[in-house]
Amino acid sequence: MQAENIEILEFLRQHHPFKDLDNAILERIASQTDVAYFKAGTQILNFGEAITDWYIVRSGAVEVYRRSGELYDRLTTGDYFGQFGLLRNKRIRFPAKALEDTLVYLIPEPLFSELFEEYETFADQVEVEDRTRLRQAMARQADSNQLLSAPVETLMLREPLTVPVTLSVRDVAIQMSEESVSCALVVTESDDQPLAANRLVGIVTDKDIRNRLVAEGLPYDSSVEDIMSTRIASVEHNQFVFEAMLMMLRFNVHHLPVMRHGVPVGVATLPDVIRYESQNSLFVVRRIFGAQSLDELKALQPDVRNCFSRMVAEDANSHMIGTAMAVIGRSFKQKLLEMAEEEFGPPPVPYCFLALGSMAREEQLIVTDQDNALILDNRYDPKLHEDYFIKLSNFVCDGLDACGYTYCRGGIMATNPKWRKTLQQWGDSFLDWINNPVQEVLLNSFIFFDLQGVWGETQWAEQLSALVAEKASRSPKFLACMARGALGRTPPLGFFKGFVMETDGEHSRSINMKRRGTAPLADLIRVHALAVASKSHNSFDRLDDVIEADILPPGSGADLRDALELIAMVRIRHQALDLEAGRDPDNSIEPDNLSDFERRTLKDAFQILSNAQKYLKFRYQFGRAF
CATH class of the missing domain: 3.10.580.10 (CBS-domain)
Structure with missing residues (x-):
């Protein structure tokens, strides 16, 4: 072995993640490692460029940056960088620059990928480092984004x-x-x-x-x-x-x-x-409210998709994206209701138009259907008033479908007379669901426990939410029934923690990230939120209330938050890639198209969901005090 390779070998033996590898592997790594020198101030990696090697700092110092130019990390002897791009899409995610005169070892990508795939201890140490940095990046993303970090008082x-x-x-x-x-x-x-x-x-x-x-x-x-x-x-x-x-x-x-x-x-x-603000989402909403016809609203669909793609490209988190898309969807409803009242005249009795499901939770994405309902004034008389609200409901729901919010296949829309009720009737329905829970009925009623008023007497929606928060936490039988229902959709993990994929339909050999990921997470978080009388709508906000109530095992609340963010962002990025490629976006991904890093972290997130479902089943057994 040449003297240079011997020096590299001795260096590897002293530093993680190489220390636990046997000597034969280390000698092979040393023989394939190149050496590069960068003068102080020299750019080493540029964002978006292809990356072909993994970088280990031999001497000197390197600064790693976010794409925005903000300092992300400072590395010295024994530290490494570039693995995030290698594990993702072979593109540089974090630019790097030599702070001092720096010597680096370059391990070629094929060898790095082989080590990551074949040696579990090596992969775990690299992955733990990456997860730590990923969590720090997610936490610091809010700090680096002016929208999130700047308090209103600074304006x-x-x-x-x-x-x-x-x-x-x-x-x-x-x-x-x-x-x-x-x-x-x-x-x-x-x-x-x-x-x-x-x-x-x-x-x-x-x-x-x-x-x-x-x-x-x-x-x-x-x-x-x-x-x-x-x-x-x-x-x-x-x-x-x-x-x-x-x-x-x-x-x-x-x-x-x-x-x-x-x-x-x-x-x-x-x-x-x-x-x-990036001006994008504000621009879309202002154009919605400025539209004068349904045709003008329909023409805004490309703007909505561009807004979604831009937020993904700018590394917005799932909460920001879900909230912005929900606001846009709510704006379409509000404009259509305004147009409906202009066409049919003022309502004969006051009403509140409800958003349900993901829009109410502010977790809406680009692939969504419409879920809505009507609260009617208690003076509502079907003989006198039904015709008006049928026309209004049809106008709005047909308009939403034309604007890209497809009809709900389950019929949970204001066009369904079953979901046009007076305030008193809605209150009675919620009390009946809570006081006399029937599993089959509740399964079809989950979505009504995520509601927000978007037009009209919106305080009625707040009254119903307050009623649910007050009564649900006092009904162990109801919570047990809701928990059983929340266990109906399980994460796609097999006996040996491999992925279990869909076996039929156009998306066979894929995983539905909504049905098997974000939806069951939202379901179980909703149950805990009801148990602690949370009045929050968003799953992340509900989780904060649950963590504060201290009803979860230590550390599991933070794990759930990370799992929800990771699964949601995999789903979001997949939809953005579909849009970029000119395909109709959907909720299904093929694991073979994921990087090694994404597959491993996704399995971890699904395991967190699986463990959380086991705890849910244990905690909300009927007859058990909690």
């Missing part, structure tokens, strides 16, 4: 203009003009405290003055109370810019009061948020 460059409720519109307009602001916060008056500390009761904007005062011909000395908006969407000062953006999208508003301990401390405006 506030000045204190808000607050005016008393008794002030005239003329005087309010004068103050707005003098201070060059587009809105004023209307508060109650109190002699014993500053005006800005009083209770917020409304907001008035330039648009309100134009539309509600000037256009209506009201006198300029009208009270601001006559034209202000009283249903106020607001954010807390410590919420993130991303949350403010979603609030604006959800309620179609351009001004959000920023609150601290119930007191308005500022206003976040649309231009403020646009500085932090």
